Amino acid sequence: MTIKLKYLPEKLIVGHDYIDSQHDALFRLFDKIYNAVENDDDLSDLDKVIKKLVDYVSFHFKNEEKLMLKIGYPNLKEHKKEHRIMTRRVYEYLSRFKSENESQRAIIIDINDFIKSWLIEHIADKDMNLAEYLK
Secondary structure (H helix, E strand, C coil): CCCCCCCCCHHHCCCCHHHHHHHHHHHHHHHHHHHHHHCCCCHHHHHHHHHHHHHHHHHHHHHHHHHHHHHCCCCHHHHHHHHHHHHHHHHHHHHHHHHCCCCHHHHHHHHHHHHHHHHHHHHHHHHHHHHHHHC
């Protein structure tokens, strides 16, 4: 079964439907954030989208780690370490956004840029290695 991906760039498709669908969902959330900033929308509702992004990142990492454990993936420890670092950073951004000590628009741009670039790099390297192991 092949799923239809709308947001995930083709070069980042790892070939595992479950993982790819979750990556696509993450990129969908990035798109919402990006469009809100680009369209100069009211950002007051974006805290819900950011919270959803934070929650979904954690959900995705847990699912990916369960899969790696199940298949005996040899780089599980290193992969989990990267996930923990990323999760910590995402929660720091959420905390900054909620504190309102900085421009929320600037924080949203930082969140979107950092997470998206980190995720692209992570998928292109670590998740592609996992996909190769799954084959």
